[in-house]
Amino acid sequence: MRTKNLLIAVAALTLLSGRALLSVPAQDQDEDKAKAENWIAQADSTKALVESVLDSAIEAGAEEHPVASGQVADAQRWLGEGARALATAKEALAAEDYERAANVGNMAWQYYVKAGTAAVLAAKLVTGGT
Amino acid sequence: MRAKRAIWAVAAFAVIALAIAGPQSCTRGPAGASVGELARERGLSEADITAALKTYLPTGQLDEYVMFSSGGHSGQVLVIGVPSMRLLKVIAAFTPEPWQGYGYGAGGTMEALEGGLVNGKEVLWGDTHHPAISETDGEYDGQFLFIDDKANARVAVISLKDFETKQVLHNPLMGSDHGATFVTPNTEYVIQSSQYAVPLDGSYADLSEYQERYRGAVTFWKFDRAAGRIDPSRSFTLELPPYWQDLADAGKGPSMGWVFLGSFNTEMATGGIETTGVPFEAGASANDMDYLHAINWQRAEQVYQSGNGLRRIQGMSVIPLDVSISEGLLYLIPEPKSPHGADVTPDGRMIVTAGKLDPHVSVYSFEKIQDAIANETFSGRDPFGVAILDFDAVLEAQVELGLGPLHTQFDGRGGAYTSLFIETAVAKWSLEDFTLKEKIGVHYNIGHLAAAEGDTRTPDGNYLVALNKWSIDRFMPVGPLHPQNFQLIDVTGEPMQLLYDMPIGIGEPHYAQIIKADKLDPWLVYPEVGFSPHAMASDPNAVSSGEERIERNGNRVDVYMTAIRSHFTPEHIKVRQGDRVRIYLTSLETIRDGTHGFAIDKHNINVSLEPGESEVVEFVADQAGVYPFYCSEFCSALHLEMVGYLLVEP
Numbered sequence: 197m198r199t200k201n202l203l204i205a206v207a208a209l210t211l212l213s214g215r216a217l218l219s220v221p222a223q224d225q226d227e228d229k230a231k232a233e234n235w236i237a238q239a240d241s242t243k244a245l246v247e248s249v250l251d252s253a254i255e256a257g258a259e260e261h262p263v264a265s266g267q268v269a270d271a272q273r274w275l276g277e278g279a280r281a282l283a284t285a286k287e288a289l290a291a292e293d294y295e296r297a298a299n300v301g302n303m304a305w306q307y308y309v310k311a312g313t314a315a316v317l318a319a320k321l322v323t324g325g326t
Numbered sequence: 327m328r329a330k331r332a333i334w335a336v337a338a339f340a341v342i343a344l345a346i347a348g349p350q351s352c353t354r355g356p357a358g359a360s361v362g363e364l365a366r367e368r369g370l371s372e373a374d375i376t377a378a379l380k381t382y383l384p385t386g387q388l389d390e391y392v393m394f395s396s397g398g399h400s401g402q403v404l405v406i407g408v409p410s411m412r413l414l415k416v417i418a419a420f421t422p423e424p425w426q427g428y429g430y431g432a433g434g435t436m437e438a439l440e441g442g443l444v445n446g447k448e449v450l451w452g453d454t455h456h457p458a459i460s461e462t463d464g465e466y467d468g469q470f471l472f473i474d475d476k477a478n479a480r481v482a483v484i485s486l487k488d489f490e491t492k493q494v495l496h497n498p499l500m501g502s503d504h505g506a507t508f509v510t511p512n513t514e515y516v517i518q519s520s521q522y523a524v525p526l527d528g529s530y531a532d533l534s535e536y537q538e539r540y541r542g543a544v545t546f547w548k549f550d551r552a553a554g555r556i557d558p559s560r561s562f563t564l565e566l567p568p569y570w571q572d573l574a575d576a577g578k579g580p581s582m583g584w585v586f587l588g589s590f591n592t593e594m595a596t597g598g599i600e601t602t603g604v605p606f607e608a609g610a611s612a613n614d615m616d617y618l619h620a621i622n623w624q625r626a627e628q629v630y631q632s633g634n635g636l637r638r639i640q641g642m643s644v645i646p647l648d649v650s651i652s653e654g655l656l657y658l659i660p661e662p663k664s665p666h667g668a669d670v671t672p673d674g675r676m677i678v679t680a681g682k683l684d685p686h687v688s689v690y691s692f693e694k695i696q697d698a699i700a701n702e703t704f705s706g707r708d709p710f711g712v713a714i715l716d717f718d719a720v721l722e723a724q725v726e727l728g729l730g731p732l733h734t735q736f737d738g739r740g741g742a743y744t745s746l747f748i749e750t751a752v753a754k755w756s757l758e759d760f761t762l763k764e765k766i767g768v769h770y771n772i773g774h775l776a777a778a779e780g781d782t783r784t785p786d787g788n789y790l791v792a793l794n795k796w797s798i799d800r801f802m803p804v805g806p807l808h809p810q811n812f813q814l815i816d817v818t819g820e821p822m823q824l825l826y827d828m829p830i831g832i833g834e835p836h837y838a839q840i841i842k843a844d845k846l847d848p849w850l851v852y853p854e855v856g857f858s859p860h861a862m863a864s865d866p867n868a869v870s871s872g873e874e875r876i877e878r879n880g881n882r883v884d885v886y887m888t889a890i891r892s893h894f895t896p897e898h899i900k901v902r903q904g905d906r907v908r909i910y911l912t913s914l915e916t917i918r919d920g921t922h923g924f925a926i927d928k929h930n931i932n933v934s935l936e937p938g939e940s941e942v943v944e945f946v947a948d949q950a951g952v953y954p955f956y957c958s959e960f961c962s963a964l965h966l967e968m969v970g971y972l973l974v975e976p
Binding site: 231263296298299300302303306309312313316317320321 | 603604605607608609611612683729730748749750767769770771798799
């Protein structure tokens, strides 16, 4: 059951983050603001998905797995980086510094992509690498 | 037929035994144990056994395919049998390799390496990326192999008659390359495109002048098949916008005459995290779309040959960007997002791209591209005036595959295979209905993948190799630098089956191509005694038996030497300190595997003399003393007696 849940979570990450990636920022006068909001939204949604994959991996025993535990730690590290960047991006958005908000929001998302990469590896390792 | 039945009987027995025994811990099993006992004791599953049966080759049997793989930072090319995944050879290209006598005195090899001087300096490593087998009519012809060195924008030419490097060239216009090497369908040209933009003239320009002074480029190196060399004097380059051009693929069939290059950093980000706080990874991934470059190389060839508007930059003929625009040589096509691979389908009708940060592959129609060009269905122009084709007008389909799609290969049955880096899997999808069929996990984080003849007009499919960047837990630990992992996958049916793991411990290989073994026709010995591998012809300085001699002319000493089991002739070479010594070496051997070496103590000289080969080594005898020279290849029972003395008188 745990493995099944884990695979479902990985599939969800694949599909939902894919949809998030496809969203295109508005091309109007508020383009900078829209771009910033879009990056932040992508980062937020990807964060939630990565956390769910990681939670499932942990539930399946990844923290106790001799190899997967390293990926769990790596994912957690990147989630931390992502959270810091996301908070900074949101502060910049509130301060109407849209260029900074977009750049840092992009970085937050990049951190979550790295976290997701590690979380997927943790999941694969704990389920036997398939 | 009997043998086939026997194999299946063994397999069936093993499977039954397994079903009874169930998996157990891995042990060696006693010698002489039955298959069933071995399987039980080693804990092998039915899938393990079928995988073993599909890959095992008894001694003396040969592989069905040969894979040429980049050797990564080793600067070499790996030759691997498929499906056995046995390493057959390492071909030295950019890096000296002593066993092959490449770069340790043998004249032809020294000349090849000198061709790769970078701004006059020796650079004796290479970051090999993409091997390309020569093609005829869009099919591998097994005659030549090309490989690039990303780090130094170099290209090497390897003959598949003797699997040796004949030529190395440096492209002075580029800092580094990535869209290299790829060939046009008849190997008219070897394609090399830049990765990170630099000023083409090699001058300094501050990053604040990035848009004005920095440029990308794609060079079409003219290949002279008869000479077995690239001819720089008949090669040309297109100046490109300072995006970071990526992988390339040449059109074929209906798209013959075109080449397609992915790109990223169309933002033209200049990085500087330390001052701007925006690293390249954010700046160069800000746009939702980058640009696939569509280049009409046949028309570019005509422009080059006309000479109109050409510039000479660092000795290279360059078609400036404004000429490419006015002549209709270059168009841009939006492609999402931070794209990497660009792969033309076997029928030449479609181009598949994959964005590293987009879960889809995007499939473009060549016919729609042509219509959009003809009808000027443009969504705009880039800052340099290059027309951007309307995305929707040229898109055929998008297929959602998974996280981190990179590269696509084909199986000739309508199947396409795309590597998924983040998801660490290979996705199989259909070119007919553009749907995902299945995925197989790989270990781990795949980069390129190579299917048998998978980028030709008629791919075989059958086998696919995943070139994985990480191995993590797949192999015995060997310290913090882990091997990479090539995984062989059977793609003859569904589901795909993982067959074999091959650790690669010499570099970070990028791409590979797999050719049918029977398309290769290498020499087993050189065609005649006294053959020069460099000239690929009879060597006028070759030495016949009985004509060995030493000639002095002033302070130059010419030694005409032969080698045969188990002696060199002459065995004594007496020179004076300061003499320039040239030794013409000829192997008189004519049998398969009758290779000799020629190593001189303390002179950094080691030559591989394959049967019939003629070589020359030249050096200054600058230190008085006694220096044995010997055969460095175990050639015969009295191999250790195959020796001589270089005597350097003070």
